[in-house]
Amino acid sequence: MKKNLYTADATATGGRSGHVRSSDSVIDLNMSVPEGLGGKKGATNPEQLFAAGYASCFQQALIVIANRENQTLDPASTVQCSVTLFQEGEGYGLSAVLDVDLKGMDLQTATDIVNKAHQICPYSVGTRGNMEVELKIAGQPAAVAADNA
Incomplete structure (x- = not known):
């Protein structure tokens, strides 16, 4: 049974060269095409916001x-x-790479935790089958469980 926990609201004006603001004004940012594609410095873009949200x-x-799993993550894990x-x-798309560094954790345990996290993370669930998501552990490709692909 689906149980709604939270709804975020934001409004954009002007597309990639405009402005975005959350309903509570915590996010209140100028937007731009990425600088490498001719955009301006000092503004964010949808890809950066997506990357920040997915990482968090x-x-x-x-x-x-x-x-x-009765494990404790090192606070410096990233x-x-x-x-x-x-x-x-004619279309555009997104792909993502998640590089997880579970400081001080052995590779097998880290791989198990990363695979299980990929099953429950709302961004992973929402993107599964819709965009390519690559998992890495400390910069190396992760052994992904078949049902995580």
Whole structure:
């Protein structure tokens, strides 16, 4: 049974060269095409916002899974998310790479926790089957469980 926990609201004006503001004004940012594509400095873009959200959300999923497994994540553990905007024919798409560094954790345990986190993270669930997501552990490709692909 689905149980709504939270709804975020934001409004954009002007597209990639405009402005975005959350309903509570915590996010209140100028937007721009990425600088490498001719945009201006000092403004963010949708890909950066998506990468920040995915990294944060995946980090929380790792914490939840580690707790379930009676593990403790080192507070210095990180999730770095790279989101790529690409063009394919007339359409555009996104892909993501999640590079997880569970400081001090052995590779097998880290792989297990990363795979389980990928099953419950709302961003992973929402993108599964819709965009390519690559998992890495400390910069190396992660052994992904078949049902995580």
